[in-house]
Amino acid sequence: MTLILAFTLFILAVFLGIELISKVPPTLHTPLMSGSNAISGITLIGALVSAGSDHSTLTTLLAFGAVTLATINVVGGFLVTNRMLSMFATRRPAKKMGPDT
Amino acid sequence: MNRSDIIELGYLIAAVFFIIGLKGLGKPRTARRGNLLGATGMLLAVLVTLLDQAIVSYWVLLAGLAVGAALGGVLAVRVQMTSMPELVALFNGFGGAASVLVATASFIQLTDLGGVDDQVSVAASATALIGAVTLTGSIIAFFKLKESMKWTGFGGIRMVNALLALSGIVLSVLVVTDPTNTTWLWALVAVGAMLGVLVVIPIGGADMPVVIALLNSLSGLAASATGFVLDNTLLIIAGSLVGASGLILTQIMCVAMNRSALAVVFSASPSSSAGSIDPDDVYAGKVTSTSAEEVAMILDTAGRVVIVPGYGLAVAQAQHAVREMTKALEANGTQVVFAIHPVAGRMPGHMNVLLAEAEIDYEQLIEMDEVNPTFAQTDVAIVLGANDVVNPLAKTDPDSPIAGMPILDVDQAQTVVVIKRSLSPGFAGIPNPLFAADNALMLFGDGQKAITDITKALSE
Helix, strand or coil: CCHHHHHHHHHHHHHHHHHHHCCCCHHHHHHHHHHHHHHHCCHHHHHHHHHHCCCCHHHHHHHHHHHHHHHHHHHHHHHHHHHHHHHHHHHHHHHHHCCCC | CCHHHHHHHHHHHHHHHHHHHHHHHCCCCCHHHHHHHHHHHHHHHHHHHCCCCCCCCCHHHHHHHHHHHHHHHHHHHHCCHHHHHHHHHHHHHHHHHHHHHHHHHHHHHHHHHCCCCHHHHHHHHHHHHHHHHHHHHHHHHHHHHCCCCCCCCCCCHHHHHHHHHHHHHHHHHHHHHCCCCCHHHHHHHHHHHHHHHHHHCCCCHHHHHHHHHHHHHHHHHHHHHHHHHHCCHHHHHHHHHHHHHHHHHHHHHHHHHCCCHHHHHHCCCHHHHCCCCCHHHHHCCCCCECCHHHHHHHHHCCCEEEEEECHHHHHCCCHHHHHHHHHHHHHCCCEEEEEECCCCCCCCCHHHHHHHHCCCCHHHEEEHHHHHHHHHHCCEEEEECCCHHHCCHHHHCCCCCCCCCCCCCHHHCCEEEEEECCCCCCCCCCCCHHHHCCCEEEEECCHHHHHHHHHHHHHC
16 A cells, blocks of 8 residues: 555545544544544554464464454453443333323 | 455454544444444454564464454453443553554564665654554553552752653654664563653643653554554554544644643643642631532532533542432423533543443533523522532632633523532632632531432422
8 A cells, every 4th residue: 555545544534534523422432532542442453463373472462462452452441342332221210101291 | 365365454444443433432422433433444354464474473463363352352341330440541552562562573573574674664763663662651641540649749840851752852863863673662562661650740630631642642643653664554544543532632622621731731730830829818717518418409400400420420420319309300390401611520521421431311411601601590500529620710810820711501490509628729729709609518428428418308
């Protein structure tokens, strides 16, 4: 991939991100942050290749650390976001049952 | 179709999942599905990556995946909702650290193989710097959020930061011009780490929503920069999506405080510029204190009650007590809503998460712009652990450190009950004339106990 192509992707994705997020209600600020943070754990896929390429002890150690930390970020991030969002969700049926109370 | 085509195609599909997932996270109805879509995209990306022919041994990566998944799972399941800001800060830091490690490991590999070009070295420098700042900045934010760090830096800290930033630039140039010497890259990581510590150290608690949103953005940008090192499209796309969404959140927080992100990060805490008003002049002889029983009597006849939560709610862990009081009031025919200031608490949306944990309906949480015109028709406003976000000085005193910050107009309510430990100032370090207003009653004490006492008195 040429540098200019990589830059094109970067800039377009930034604009896309801004469009996607620009109108988010405050209730979702925290889940959005932890969910998007889990996505930024995508660095995991780079870590996996490094950890598996068996290049030298140093790079394998570094990559092992990277896989571990990125996996904590990914698994923990998605799980905790789901936990928060399920708290938001559980109350909805209850509200429908008693709209006048 | 060969292996690398399959991998690229898998990455494209994962990117689409991330985009739809992020879009879903922006609406209450679709948020949970959006998060699941994001997780699915991540799983797909990991699975196709395992097809990569550069992977010759699976033991190390499987061990890392297992350890990381176990630790992440335990953290996510066990965290208290009141500690959510700390956890988010910690995850941001881990993401930044992972990017630094990947970029340095790949850089060393490429140096050994002689494949370092300018794109790789520039991107590795950017990753080292951004990722290291994200890591140590997040760790400091973590300790500040835990309230276990009171140190706010030293004189001349901004000078040191400027020097560090300058040496970061010099080291980046050295990495690019002399890529075979990996010492420069490690030195750059060290400088970034110091910079992260020293930039976040002077920032006070109430500015934390801005800091966390900014660190969130940086963790994405670090991943994106790693994508330039590895020539990996998915890293570039996903990282910049997160970088952009973090920037938007930062912007929202800044507007809510009427400060710029640069002012938050690079200026000293606002309390240093305060002190032009003597608290005694504001409070002397004008503060009326009250009791839980008296508050319950006022609430008994109230038709509409607005509760204004702040960071004190989280500290006192009073969210469940508040739910009980809300129920008691509603059983009495009183309408209860919550007025949420965008920067109440220590991270974006902090109050919403706490109140959701206590099973308070999010339809009852009203945003500032919507709730402000209704205070005039409100019988009782209960300020619970909030201070600066209800300080009328923001409107009346142009010299105040919070001048121009949008506030909740609780003073327009018939009666304002402020539940607070003492008359001590909020983060901005200025007295609050609201506490001395004719219609304001102070209920001194622990938030949780005060609310429980009111609920008890209501039911008697």
